[in-house]
Amino acid sequence: DQQVKQNSPSLSVQEGRISILNCDYTNSMFDYFLWYKKYPAEGPTFLISISSIKDKNEDGRFTVFLNKSAKHLSLHIVPSQPGDSAVYFCAASRGNYGQNFVFGPGTRLSVLP
Amino acid sequence: KAGVTQTPRYLIKTRGQQVTLSCSPISGHRSVSWYQQTPGQGLQFLFEYFSETQRNKGNFPGRFSGRQFSNSRSEMNVSTLELGDSALYLCASSQGLAGDTDTQYFGPGTRLTVL
Numbered sequence: 001d002q003q004v005k006q007n008s009p010s011l012s013v014q015e016g017r018i019s020i021l022n023c024d025y026t027n028s029m030f031d032y033f034l035w036y037k038k039y040p041a042e043g044p045t046f047l048i049s050i051s052s053i054k055d056k057n058e059d060g061r062f063t064v065f066l067n068k069s070a071k072h073l074s075l076h077i078v079p080s081q082p083g084d085s086a087v088y089f090c091a092a093s094r095g096n097y098g099q100n101f102v103f104g105p106g107t108r109l110s111v112l113p
Numbered sequence: 114k115a116g117v118t119q120t121p122r123y124l125i126k127t128r129g130q131q132v133t134l135s136c137s138p139i140s141g142h143r144s145v146s147w148y149q150q151t152p153g154q155g156l157q158f159l160f161e162y163f164s165e166t167q168r169n170k171g172n173f174p175g176r177f178s179g180r181q182f183s184n185s186r187s188e189m190n191v192s193t194l195e196l197g198d199s200a201l202y203l204c205a206s207s208q209g210l211a212g213d214t215d216t217q218y219f220g221p222g223t224r225l226t227v228l
Contacts, residue, residue, distance in 0.1 A: 036219075043117070043203050043219030044156070089156060100146070100169040101217070103156035 006104035023090030117220035136204030144209025
């Protein structure tokens with residue numbers, strides 16, 4: 001049973017436009033969420049996080065929105081750049097001591113010049 | 114500050130063999146987590162070590178084990194390898210601060226191929 005889902009395996013966006021990556025979770029105990037970006041042959045890189053006490057967190061071109069009632073979060077990238085082309089993983093945890101994040105399967109974003 | 118390093122980067126083994134992977138965390142980080150990444154299952158949590166103790170464990174069979182040394186370096190061992198163990202194994206380190214979920218920094222991974 002996948003607790004964290006990213007239903008779009010891939011997404012193509014034109015450079016300069018907005019990229020919206022979606023993530024759904026099933027476990028209502030999750031209270032901390034992260035987005036990671038991964039380039040080929042490299043480990044994932046932390047992008048942005050949000051805790052359940054917030055519904056929005058912004059960092060430069062990246063904004064994460066959390067809708068707790070819908071158990072849904074999204075990552076907005078504005079404006080999208082070709083260097084943003086990567087696989088994006090959504091991850092969730094219960095925010096306890098441990099780092100046992102549950103990851104989604106990832107969405108491959110391609111930003112077309 | 115040097116990042117998380119993993120050795121070896123690539124490994125080829127045959128079924129039934131065992132393998133040991135190594136991870137050196139960022140200096141000062143006390144928590145090391147291991148993940149398995151496969152095309153079908155995505156990133157799955159294996160276990161986390163903090164101050165030489167296993168603090169959390171995912172849903173993997175006992176063939177997967179690990180340990181952490183006093184310098185926070187960690188090793189992961191897989192015994193009796195199966196074809197399905199072919200994957201990218203990622204190590205991540207963090208400060209492991211109590212009462213919070215701090216940021217993990219990932220290494221480049223070890224790609225294990227089981228023939």
